[in-house]
Amino acid sequence: MVELQSFNKNEKPSWCPGCGNFAISLATKKSISELNIKPKDSVLVSGVGCFAKLPYWIKSYGFVGLHGRSLPVAQGTKLANKKLTVIAYGGDGDGYGEGGNHFIHACRRNVNITYLVHNNSVFGLTTGQYSPTSKQGKVSKSSPLGAKESPLNPIALAISSGAKFVARGYAGDINHLTGLIKKAIQFEGFAFIDILQYCPSFGHDIKYYNERVYRLEDNFHDSSNKILALQKAFEIEENKNDRLAIGVFYKSQ
Amino acid sequence: MESINIRVGGEAGQGIATVAKIISELVIQKGYSIFSSKEYMSQIKSGHNFHNIRISNQQVSADVNKINILVAINKESIIKHHQQVNEKGIVLYDSSINIDDIIPKQNVNYIPINVKEIENEIKGKNLNNIIYIGSIIKLFNIPLSELIEILENKFKNKPEIKSALIKAAELSYNNFNVLTEIKLPEIKEEKQLIKLFNGNEIIAKAAIDSGLTFHCQYPMTPVTGILHSLSREATKNDNLTVIQPEDEIAAINFALGASFAGARSMTASSGGGFALMTESISLAGMAEIPLVIIEGQRPGPATGSPTKTEQGDLNFVLNAGHGDFPRIIIAPGCIKEAYLETKRAFHLAEKYQLPVIILIDKHLAESIKSIKFSEKDYNFLKEELSIKRGIINETEIKQNQLNKNNLFKRYKFNSDSYLRSIPGNENGIFTCTGDDHDETGCITENPKCRLEGIERREKKLKQILEELDKPKLIGPENADLTVVSWGSNKGAILEAVENINNKTDSEQNKKINVLMVKNMFPFKIEEITKILNSSNKLVLIENNQSSQLNQLIKKETCIDIKDKILRFDGKTFTVDNVYDELIKRIN
């Protein structure tokens, strides 16, 4: 048994009080320890953004590289040593903007790593600009008249790029998220989870998400069906009630 | 130097490379040396291409202007090159080409080869390559059986193609009427085991001999050959992983991730792709990750002339990446140096944990040379490369290398040696990072850590400088003129200088020596200053427009070489180019 405590470090995280990153960090530790993976055998790879500091505050091997580049580093690490459990982290700016190309090709390449994107729909670290997943019309310092672009759909993009494990998690539901991360780690291949993350400083608060999030599992979603999965992925664009499904959208058998 | 130069010209896709390849193999078996360069256009079919194959009984490393045998597969090849054919030289051309409107060069034999007739006789197609080869070896008085033996081996598994080729070779050999024989120079040395390599192949080989386990590269001329060689190698080598990623940013980050995990890793590109890697090179410097990068120059800016050669990226490579961090840049001058220096690159990358760039160019990457390796070459740095990897295993880690939280001080301050642990190692946990960090790699904004980190990294340069070999003058110690150059110009310069120095009739018996600068960074300031200051007269030779080596020398030594021979039309220097320029300067 690997204790959760064995992943604790002395350094205190510098995230804002109430940041969703605390929950994602805890879910990571819970998942790895519950799967009996030791700190020495896990590698957490990130880029640049608020989210990217996560490896600093978990006791395991870490690689904090460049903005948008966690996926190539993580795949290189895994290919060099297949015994390691490699988790790559991205931000919605970092992973969907700067590193968007790597995302598409990681989906195709299907190297056995887990990819978690902290999606707070905002550039946190650079103090609140609109991001690739911000809604059209989002007013921010860099979009005073509202963002003109329509938001990117990470789930649909991943499925159509060939990813074989595609899920959405929520930082406000740690147990559910832990379950998803465990499934992703256990999946033999590239496993992607877009994680809805509240951002008390620049983004939506926890209440916003709590009102909208629902679990796919409770709705008899068939995650083996790619077309249904894609339909579900587009719900976010069509659904007037703005409901946000969490759970496994697609998992190839 | 006695040599015979064959030029084979034609359209891309007409198989001129095959002619060059088989002729080269034939003659090196007999103990000859060859140097073979190619010029081609950036298109797959049509477009004028040619190969040179220079054959000698001594080591050859450069191109010359004169042509002894021109094989013209199309009319354009006659028009473009026949003026360069020397007296008593031969032009072999397809008899279907109408040459009535070409004014023949005096004292050159134009010999039509009836390719169609032979093809028809054996009901074969696309046999022109072998037909020309058959004629050439008859010219050289090489027995047909030697060609057949090569074909037997090469096409062992393709019996139909093989038999057509052999028949065509026989017919062309027997039909060919030798009027003027062309004599290959006599072989002086005994037959030796000689192999053909171009720069890309030798770098791939050096990397494998250095224990390469991970290579990630996006294709780009002129170094795509490295990707091809290593991809082939990976099919039979379980320890080697080769990835063609989505772009060069991915390429270098894959390589960094693999290196962090303990792989010996490499990437390669040309200027444009290398430009995309620069942010990550800075990361390798900060995070202290061993990495070998091959930069094969071609004429820029932007896409430039993709298939031509130039030395225009030196300034860029010296300065690529933001912030201050140590790097090593080595510019080998020939195939053998490319082998040795690539091995050195792997050794230094791991010992000092930083990016090492091997700077070559198209002329070195894609020209083929026959080369003899000694045991000594093969064993160069063998022991270092097998042991001294800086990786520490868990039992070696002592308590004083851990912090209060039992994290490994991967970035130990005030340290002369650079030890790293790799994931999987129980006591070696740390964070590999591009942020300013404490000794365990944890992010910090404490200025003391920043200063200690900078000191730790910059100190490497002094240690490296001592380890690099001393720059040496080639040729007589005291000379009237010293040539200063770098990279692939070496072959042409050395041969031209030797020709001049050996000239007994040169009136005042003037001598020239040569300084090839190989270690671009860190730079051997003291030694180079001394050499330059003690020379009588300096001349610089570079394959670029702005004399980038001179800029470097000026910056490091305050010496400005005013007399410059620069070429930047996309071509390399031939022996004759250099000879003519140097002779002017000593007479």
Ligand SMILES: Cc1ncc(C[n+]2csc(CCOP(=O)(O)OP(=O)(O)O)c2C)c(N)n1
């Ligand atoms: C190449 C590069 N471009 C820009 C930046 C500046 N930058 C740092 S973080 C960031 C955006 C972060 O947003 P996101 O990825 O969503 O992460 P978050 O802070 O929201 O967790 C930007 C633009 C950088 N560090 N590097």
Ligand SMILES: [Mg+2]
């Ligand atoms: Mg964000």
